[in-house]
Amino acid sequence: MAQYNQVTPEIVERLQAIAPGRVYTGADVNEDYSRDEMPIYGTRMPDVAIDAMSTEEISAIMKICNENHIPVTCRGAGTGLAGACTPIAGGVVICTMKMKKILSYDTDNFTVTVQPGVLLNDLAEDALKQGLLYPPDPGEKFATLGGNVSTNAGGMRAVKYGATRDYVRSMTVVLPSGEVVKFGSSVSKTSSGYSLLNLMIGSEGTLGIITELTLKLIPAPKVTVSLIVPYESLPDAIATVPQFKKAHMNPQALEFFEREILISSEEYLGKAVFPRNVGGTDVGAYLLVTFDGETQEEIDAIVEKAAELVLDAGALDVLVADTPAKMKDAWAARSSFLEGIEEQTKLLDECDVVVPTSRIADFVGYVKSIEPEFGFAVKSFGHAGDGNLHIYTCANDMELDEFKKQVDTFMTKIYDKATEMGGLVSGEHGIGMGKIEYLARSVGETNMKLMEDIKKVFDPNLILNPGKVCYKL
């Protein structure tokens, strides 16, 4: 067990000399720095918060904190859902939100170099201006890229283009010791020693602090179209999923959701675009599918083929969103699921489980079958094309302790079921501090011990983001 020291006034002074005017203590620390979007796992105010501006500053800060055994937690926008950036051991929080420069594009090699605090949305829009696409597209557009890399964020387009991992070419990292290293390079393939780059990706700020990223881009597809596909029931909708790939169709996005979650999101947005009844039949579930391509003819042919496919598979209808405005409306509802839930819910927890795509229907069936055992409501949606489900437990009239107890029983059951089906605890949100026990149960002691020992290789004093992923306080 690591022993930590307090931040003394003398240390605060040394930190202030490194980042003048950007070191906050006491009541000056932003309350947001105590948590991410899932406060149910616990919150804690740091003793000191620093808005860092450069690799050199972060290196100097880490040297001081490492020498003095002071815990450090790095954060970006704080949009995480597993408590990964909550400074549960106190100490220093380093925020990278001011490191938000898009540094340079390399249009010959299709890469962009950014600071870690650049928001996903800002890179996406800027890249599009150059005719380029940054494929990762998590629901939360205002996360930082440093955060996205730290959780290997997935998102809507992962079904075609892969997750964040597939778009990270290299990174500059400040190690807990303060040493500055580079992992990877801008080249597209490598077999040059252990992939420290891939070890950093998804390590949730526990091994080092990312201070620069070189990311892969692709030429932006020229034509995009979305299909809204209503079904009578969720099993019908989900049974369609593997059919697309079998028919050699490669959707850019392939989402599923149930009626109830769509309604709460549309109510939150104050705009309804999805049909709720088709020819007298109530819609029970939807697929939202996007295709992209190079020419209108290509896309027209795909849409025709896809429409036939889903109708054959029992869809009630197919609505084509083929203008930017229509697509924006359709996807706005999808993007607001979490906000819609949050607005209606006092107590909230979630899981981000991932199962083989062919098992989604079975898995959702299992979740529904155990729901009546619990006092909370269960709402689910997810990335059907990836087998990645977001399952929310929502309560308004429960005591916190009782809610937590019931959620733990529920989560243990569904994670065990996912593991049994060959799945994993998290598809894209990470482990943070909320899911360590579930991860251990899923991957076993030996894997956890390997992770812990790797953590110690990078961070022998265990000062960096303590209590997360594999190292429990």
Add this chain to the structure above:
Amino acid sequence: MAQYNQVTPEIVERLQAIAPGRVYTGADVNEDYSRDEMPIYGTRMPDVAIDAMSTEEISAIMKICNENHIPVTCRGAGTGLAGACTPIAGGVVICTMKMKKILSYDTDNFTVTVQPGVLLNDLAEDALKQGLLYPPDPGEKFATLGGNVSTNAGGMRAVKYGATRDYVRSMTVVLPSGEVVKFGSSVSKTSSGYSLLNLMIGSEGTLGIITELTLKLIPAPKVTVSLIVPYESLPDAIATVPQFKKAHMNPQALEFFEREILISSEEYLGKAVFPRNVGGTDVGAYLLVTFDGETQEEIDAIVEKAAELVLDAGALDVLVADTPAKMKDAWAARSSFLEGIEEQTKLLDECDVVVPTSRIADFVGYVKSIEPEFGFAVKSFGHAGDGNLHIYTCANDMELDEFKKQVDTFMTKIYDKATEMGGLVSGEHGIGMGKIEYLARSVGETNMKLMEDIKKVFDPNLILNPGKVCYKL
């Protein structure tokens, strides 16, 4: 420095009890087990060789060797080019070539589960029978999949489909202690702790022994066509490379090579299909480009656009290989470059450097500019679309020591140049025992120390494949 013990007769007896009839000693050990395809880095016969048949056998063998501090090196077909499977500390060699079962396909989730000794060629052919493609396509088709994963093998199709890393979903691994673990799962995305899976990929048999693999497949493209594109000079050929991507063309393969290497390969094969003179101009270099797609119309349009593009970029001609026989002939020449060189050469070394694609021409120019300083011939070809070059130093009339000395000077210079250009030491062949010093020079001491310490996490007694990647004997 690790201390190793001898294999005693008593230990040989225990090993024979585990793998009856498949434990070899003394003169019964296959001479091939002393080396891979690059004996210039050194060879050594192991004391014991075992043809393993199962995870359980390998686990039992590792337990004995770990307890007794006996070095173990795992090998597949031995087609490596960096000395990674050479048992330079002696001890035990475990060969996985008899673990060659394709265990099961999951056609809903597009995965296949195989034993590590399955040959790339065998999986490729078998998958195609089910209408599926295993995209990684290294030049050497008779490598094992375990070996491919251990070097993160790249190959021809990496430019479109990525390297082996992108197709590994999960693996069963025997750790040096004998413990059996599973890394990853068959699901398509994950954020469930440090990626031990990605750490194993490309670790060249130094962290654990892969005993089962679940790999991702894709629906096989329905139409494929190759273009043979002759140029007067290599710079002309290479200048074309970034144009394809900029024009939103996504070749499945994009290779370049010079006249001389083509001639030696065609002489080796006894069949000439590439033009050597076009309209009175001698061909100096070639691009060999493959496109794939879903319909003949799609491919016809791409070929037309590509032909226009290369002719605008100064190509002398475009030859279309649009039948299986013509494509086979064109690619047979490409696949035999190494054999062609080997047949004509007594002393051979190579590098597998990777640079940003936009720097290939500069890099090859640099290599050519220093070639006259050395007493060997330099032959180069490579995966133009990836910036991955294979540069061979070939001599017939030099003393071995002088050759090695000159090669070291040459390699140091070109690796330094690659590093300066943002490249890396190896794109796909790995570090093995031949490139450790160059890797250290390229990535620096801190990165090497992290790798060494990770090695010790997995293998505290340093018994597994000693002297490779980051741990020098």
